[in-house]
Amino acid sequence: MSQSFDEITAQLKRRHRKSARLKWMSMGALILAATFLVVFIGDMLVKGLPAFQQAQIQVEVSYTEQSMQIPPAAVSDEARSLVSRGYLRLIPGRMRDNPELMGTTRMEWVLADSEVDQYLKGHYTRLSESHKRAVDRLKEAGRAELKFNTRFFTSGDSKMPELAGIASAAVGTVLTLIVTMAVCFPIGVMTAVYLEEFAPDNRLTQIIEININNLAAVPSILFGLLGLAIYINFFGVPRSTPLVGGLTLALMTLPVIIIATRTALRSVPDTIRQAAFGVGCSRWQVVRDHVLPLSLPGIMTGSIIGLAQAMGETAPLIIIGMVAFIPDVSTSFSNAATVMPAQIFTWAGEPERAFTEKTAGGILVLLAVLISLNACAVWMRKKFERRW
Template identity: 75%
Template sequence: MSHSFDEISQQLKRRHRKSTRLKWITMGSLGLAGLFLVLFFADMLSKGLPAFQQAYIQTEISYTQEAETDGRRAFDEELLPLISRTAVRTIPLELRNNPDMIGTSKAEWVLANSDVDQYLKGHRHRLSDEEQEALDARVESGQVDLRFNTTFFGSGDSKIAENAGILSAVVGTIMTMIVTLAISFPIGVMTAIYLEEFAPDNRLTQIIEININNLAAIPSILFGLLGLAIFINFFGVPRSSPLVGGMTLALMTLPVIIISTRTALRSVPESIRHAGFGVGCSRWQVVRDHVLPLAMPGIMTGSIIGLAQAMGETAPLIIVGMVAFIPDVGVSFTNAATVMPAQIFTWAGEPEQAFVEKTAGGILVLLTILISLNAFAVVMRKKFERRW
């Protein structure tokens, strides 16, 4: 079989076209992955950014005698369906604490309820036509305003949407992460030092190594089962507490810290160790005074990345009960607490429209923290990285 010159050159063209096509296809799939990322962030921002604003209504509060028992009496009848139940509830308490306020009145910005909030932001709401009209009139006269949502950042969870905040979850996350780091950092670094610098190359060491790689790949929910069965049921650590959550997450973070610490230790050149031994240092002295300080930036980077991973973890914490409803901000290791991802999960389960926005707002807070932690780790690695 023979081909003419033309046929061959045609064939060659085809083959090169195919090659170019492959390039475009592969480029396209990378672009597709990037597109997912962009779409995802755009979606979260559009859903979550409104959560940082909250509707307030300006009104005259008249502190009458009746308002001391029934907070609703302090407000204009027409306004009651528009303002938050929380604003009404605080009036009697306020009056009981300051009895001399009775009889006075003052103009104030009060928290509007979530329906007003959602109406102003153009989302689904449950306001009747008359209520909408009343609201529109007030918007015209500048008595309704969207302001920065201090409640969202300054208070704990609530079943009343406009009153729910993320602070208790942030505090819970910090407490849990303290426990996680306090356990996993020393144990992880010590394990890595042992495996990299001290361990003889025997069966036991190999088993430990395989085991660590395996732990890194075990589904996180199984760590939750361990926390439930061993920490809570067996050792009696209080359920839902940052202590048990932190311990469970510490076991999950351990392999991450061990693996990154080993990489960091391995990147310190042998000559440093030889120099140490040459002047008569013992192995521990070489590790403590030379290898460890040189490997520290790498170790810190790995630990921060592990910490960020633990911070976003939800499944094992649900199993150990850290989805509690925590309205008050509490700084304790043994009381029930919640963490940011668990708070997001709880809010995502609320049927009210206003909570969709809260959930996305919580997600934005969490993502901001995680991205800054990771960026910090990368910057640190760039700054302190040494090439030998």
């Protein structure tokens, strides 16, 4: 059956159209993925940026004997329900620290209640109409405004949204990651050096290799079960502490570091090793003096990526109790602590609208840290990458 020239041309056109369609479809998929990212980050910014501002109002605070006993008495009746209750509670302590305050009455900028804060930001609030009018009056007089929220970065968790901050979670994260890196960096690098440079090619080595790949794919929550059953129940490591959290995350990060280090070691050309063996170095001397220094940038890059991964991990830490309520910054490895993702998780469970904002604010801080860590890793890879 022969086809005419025209038929073949038409067929060809169809086939090329199909080709173009595949191209546009696949491009569309990529654009869709990028759109997800943009929508996601935009959503977080819209929700989280207001958290960096906090409403303050200017009221008369009278420091008297009475306000020492009953702190709410320090401000006028009208202002009382607009001022943060948590802030009022701090007044007696401040008076004790600064005795010269006693008996004076001052105009001060004080922290507003979170409902006032939400109202000033234009969100839904539970403020009554009369309170709303009072806030409007204050605003017109220039006595109520949104100021930069330093407390968010300097204080720990609180049940009152206007007082809550991420400082204790940030410190907890740092402590936990110190433990993690102290354990998994040396072990990971040593394992990788052993597998790449020393290990004989036998059954045991193969088992270790398969095992590491499997470990990398084990769901993170199972590491939490391990931490609970072995560290806490068996060894008696105290619950909720950076110590047990760090140890759990260390096992989770171990495969990442091993795999990254092995890639880095493999990229060092064999000629370097042969030259070193040629002048009479022993195996360990070759590794210590030549292979490790040359692959160090790659190892560091891999470790930073592993660190970033550990930093964002939440599930295993929930299992071992690191979602505790930590109002004070603690710098001990064996005190209860929380980490930033866990703090985000806790806040996400709070019903108040103001906490949603805090959650998104915490997410923005976490994302900023993670993105700068990853950017740092990419920069290092670019700067120290060597082509042999």
